[in-house]
Amino acid sequence: MAEEAKWYVAHTYSGYENTVKATIEKAVENRNMGDLILAVNIPLETVTEITDAGSKTVERKVFPGYVLVKMVMTDETWHLVRNVRGVTGFVGSGNKPIPLTEAEIASLGVEKREVLVTYQVGDxxxxxxxxxxxxxxxxxxxxxxxxxxxxxxxxFGRETPVELDLDQIESI
Structure with a gap:
């Protein structure tokens, strides 16, 4: 079942993201649906704010009003998430939620991909x-x-440093 799970975006009232996340997680635990709803995520970014009093580091929501849910879409899981207080619906067309693509998930940094590094400095x-x-x-x-x-x-006869992702190169 876990292979069928995809990331969906639930729209919430602004400011209710943490409450919605906690409520979904509690409902999943109470109904033993951990195999259908695998993760609930609120994308955050760390920002340094500079004020008169000095600078401080805060975590800010990347998408206020949205919660990401990794789940296997069934009638039961749809109803569980949809009926949480503060959720206004799923992102998609009509009542049909559309899952995020692999590229969207990677760009959001929601899932960390483990890359096996088979090379070292100097290779x-x-x-x-x-x-x-x-x-x-x-x-x-x-x-x-x-x-x-x-x-x-x-x-062109010059040594040029290039920054790449870990999985964009291979040892020779």
Whole structure:
């Protein structure tokens, strides 16, 4: 069942996102529906606000008024989420929710993808994706926290550093 689960977007009253998330999680727990509704997420970003009193770091909602729910869409799960106080409906056409695409999920950073790094600094690699596909280079730096790698590529007789995603290169 978990393979069929997709991310859906529930529209909520502004300011009710945390309440809706807690209510859905409690309902899932009470009804033993953990295999149908796998996760509830409110995308947040960390922002540094600078005021007269100084700077402070706060977490801000990326999409106020929306909650992401990873679930297997059935009549039962639709009714559970739809009937939570504060939920006005799903994003989609009419009463039919439309799941997020893989690209949308990746750009939101909702699901962390684990990338197996088989290369290290100093290794010769081939770029497998993007504008520089099939170029050869040498790994200069690996940043696993940001999921990025810097590769030095020889273009037009010059050494040029290029920043890529970890899964855009392979060892040769």
């Amino acid at each position: 010769n690699v081939r770029i497998t994706d993007g504008a520089l596909e099939s170029f050869l280079g040498i790994v200069e730096e690996i940043d696993t926290e940001r999921q990025k790698v810097r590769v030095v590529v020889s273009m």
